[in-house]
Amino acid sequence: MSADDRRHDPDGHSHENVSDEECVDFLERIVYFLDNELDRSDCAAVQLHLDSCNPCLEKYDLQRTVKQIVARSCSETAPEELRNRVMMRVRQVQVEITER
Incomplete structure (x- = not known):
């Protein structure tokens, strides 16, 4: 087995039959997996890969x-005083622009 067909986790365990190309493909799909934008079979495939590939799991x-x-x-909101000051400044800029 070549080095490309094996992955090692920090404990030294090997993860056989995982190629670099497979990892690249799964890493691209992680964002969709996190956002629940994959169909059921793709979710299962990503989860299976993550269960067997510690480097991808860490990523x-x-x-x-x-x-x-x-x-x-x-999700945090600005304090009311800050929001009022910002809105006042936005209005001032709008007036300056329209007066030109």
């Missing part, structure tokens, strides 16, 4: 964590 975990952090950050 999946990283993508999932980043997605969660971004989602949390986007």
